[in-house]
Amino acid sequence: MSGTSDFNSSLPFDELARAIRGRRSVYGTISGLRLDRTAPGEAWSSLPYRPVFVGDIRTGVLHGGVVTAMLDESCGMAVQLALDGSSAIATLDLRIDYQKPATPGLDIHAHSVCTRVTRSIAFVRATAYQHSESDPVATATACFMIGANRTNMLKDGAMEDRALPVLEAPDDPSGPFAISPFARCLGIRVREDDTLVMPFSPKIIGNPMLPAIHGGITGAFLETTAIVGVTRELGVSALPKPIGLTINYLRSGRALDCYANVSIVKQGRRVVAFEAKAWQDDPAKPIASAFGHFMLRQTPEADEEQV
Secondary structure, X not given: OOOOOOOOOOOOHHHHHHHHHHOOOHHHHHHOOEEEEEEOOXXXXXXXXXXXXXXXXXXXXXXXXXXXXXXXXXXHHHHHHHOOOOOOEEEEEEEEEEOOOOOOOOOEEEEEEEEEEOOOEEEEEEEEEOOOOOOEEEEEXXXXXXXXXXXXXXXXXXXXXXXXXXXXOOOOOOOOOOOOHHHHHOOOEEOOOOOEEEOOOHHHEXXXXXOOEOHHHHHHHHHHHXXXXXXXXXXXXXXXXXXXXXXXXXXXXXXXXXXXXXXXXXXXXXXXEEEEEEEOOOOOOOXXXXXXXXXXXXXXXXXXXXX
């Protein structure tokens, strides 16, 4: 195993791996994310391609938030595989670098490695890919808090013992997310003040014992907010292309609706820097914030103007 040391293994490793397979987040389970292979501090996982995961039906490319949620959960599994099964964990921050769009129709795989564990923090790196790990779709680094709360999903009932919701994208041909099944699946809508809303639902739960919203889904909501806000603010017709996103988790997302907005930090000719914030009952107490960059897509009209 590369780069991992000083792991506490008071639980037999095979038993720990079985517990992680059967006792995961609600969203991770219903998304179809599979834990394919394990080693101390390492997780290999895969996510099947599904039409509900698409971000733009015109291309069939997955929503970036799907990759974010997969990497968040995969990193969490690597951390649990580095511990003894007695501690709850929570994502502190997650940085995603998008290397290239995922090829439509193909499954995505992830390899996550917990590189170091201290008394209270675990450090992880991960790669999402389709054909080869050397040709990534995205890469990630993350920090997790150990002993984040008093719950312990690994000692709770397995997911197969629960009545689980399903992922589906209601048709809305005239809505702002007509071309984005995943945004419709999350129920995201735009209010009159241009704030985005993601209503709470059982399918976006991460820790079912609190319950708390899945950190990766919070990241997906922030990315969607940024795409909508930047597109509207700049008045461009082509959706911007995500380059990188760093999410800071400030407090647990409770079983409440989430709200988010975005501001442009810096605008260049080809790249835009943005900052997004998500909150629940008080805008002054955000549950997460994100800073990232988008590449502005060139339209034929813009190309003609530059000639």
